[in-house]
Amino acid sequence: MSIGSIQNVQEMLKNKLPGKGTNIFTVMSKMAQDHGAINLAQGFPDFDGPQALRNRVAWHIANGHNQYAPLAGVAELRNQIAIKVLDLYGCRIDSDREVAVTPGATEAIFCAITAVIHPGDEAIVFDPCYDTYEPSVTLNGGVTKHIAMRYPDFAIDWQQVRDTITDRTRLIILNTPHNPTGCLWSEEDIQALREVVSDRDIHIISDEVYEHIVFGHGRHLSLLRFPDLAARTFVISSFGKTYHTTGWRVGYCIAPPALMEEFLRIHQFVNFSTHTPMQYALADFMRDCPQHHHELGDFYQHKRDLFCELMKPSRFSLAPSDSTYFQLADYSAISNEPDTEFAARLTREQKVAAIPVSVFYDQDPGQSIVRFCFAKHDDTLQEATARLKMV
Numbered sequence: 001m002s003i004g005s006i007q008n009v010q011e012m013l014k015n016k017l018p019g020k021g022t023n024i025f026t027v028m029s030k031m032a033q034d035h036g037a038i039n040l041a042q043g044f045p046d047f048d049g050p051q052a053l054r055n056r057v058a059w060h061i062a063n064g065h066n067q068y069a070p071l072a073g074v075a076e077l078r079n080q081i082a083i084k085v086l087d088l089y090g091c092r093i094d095s096d097r098e099v100a101v102t103p104g105a106t107e108a109i110f111c112a113i114t115a116v117i118h119p120g121d122e123a124i125v126f127d128p129c130y131d132t133y134e135p136s137v138t139l140n141g142g143v144t145k146h147i148a149m150r151y152p153d154f155a156i157d158w159q160q161v162r163d164t165i166t167d168r169t170r171l172i173i174l175n176t177p178h179n180p181t182g183c184l185w186s187e188e189d190i191q192a193l194r195e196v197v198s199d200r201d202i203h204i205i206s207d208e209v210y211e212h213i214v215f216g217h218g219r220h221l222s223l224l225r226f227p228d229l230a231a232r233t234f235v236i237s238s239f240g241k242t243y244h245t246t247g248w249r250v251g252y253c254i255a256p257p258a259l260m261e262e263f264l265r266i267h268q269f270v271n272f273s274t275h276t277p278m279q280y281a282l283a284d285f286m287r288d289c290p291q292h293h294h295e296l297g298d299f300y301q302h303k304r305d306l307f308c309e310l311m312k313p314s315r316f317s318l319a320p321s322d323s324t325y326f327q328l329a330d331y332s333a334i335s336n337e338p339d340t341e342f343a344a345r346l347t348r349e350q351k352v353a354a355i356p357v358s359v360f361y362d363q364d365p366g367q368s369i370v371r372f373c374f375a376k377h378d379d380t381l382q383e384a385t386a387r388l389k390m391v
């Protein structure tokens, strides 16, 4: 038996996101499962977060922290976030008025976009871009303007940004460290952004979920380092990326009081609040183990180096990623198939799943690149690269 259906239900239900099917991460993970492939597609580790952190979750569940958390998140965690951003970025925030803990960075992105975008407003994004930005703009009646960054350097064309801005531009969404390219915004980018937004009624969302995963001499330029830009910005991060706990769905947003007030007005009707025991556990762990986020770059740099080294004998071409846990690979020496077909074939035949980079673009730039996630056990990387060498 199935649930009854009224006639013409399809016509009654007008799709608010036409053209948007199941996202590529779900599609490729399912394909990996169906073909018994190693999943280097979706961006999550195949290992757990720190034992001490997991123990604290169990402790808080056993000790009465199981009811609704406050709207903006538990005070202990907001305090730890404030301590961290002062330490890392020299930015002093009021943990009572300028921080909200959210169910993942994804909800924070949705609430920040909803806070800013009214019907007809325009938001600028840089392709290849994370897949939740545009749907959130669309659901709010806004229009997304895409600016493409191209392989191999993925530089931003600031003249194009200036040309794209109109009277309706209300928002610029940036992502640094950048998924999928691993690029970092430079001082020059920050200066160009400053010039572009000054004297304009434009807000910024700075998606910094990979803030701690930066390699070598690279430096993460959080917008929290720049008071004039931070004054108009929602800075968003994710505990899932930092503590290898993407399934816990905990992230946060930092914004000046006026923006945060509007953000919370929306957040209260979307999710109201975030997992209580996880928040207490994360607060304990941040207090007791700040070295975890300080050492995260080195931890992932080892994996990036291992992956790139193991891939050397393959016919893929790799320029080591500067940040994040993603590595792009150029397969033009192997095939001239479109990247979606190549990634599907790789999953079926070589039993390694990757993400085709064209899906992060509004207009397919016709590049022969796939994205691999190296947030995996060394053994997993050994096995996956042994298969990729055979392509």
Ligand SMILES: Cc1ncc(COP(=O)(O)O)c(C=O)c1O
Pocket: 043, 103, 104, 105, 106, 107, 130, 175, 179, 207, 209, 237, 238, 239, 240, 241, 246, 249, 250, 251
């Ligand atoms: C650039 C970027 N932003 C946001 C997110 C979402 O983070 P969360 O899992 O905390 O919702 C991701 C996750 O992959 C991401 O890559």
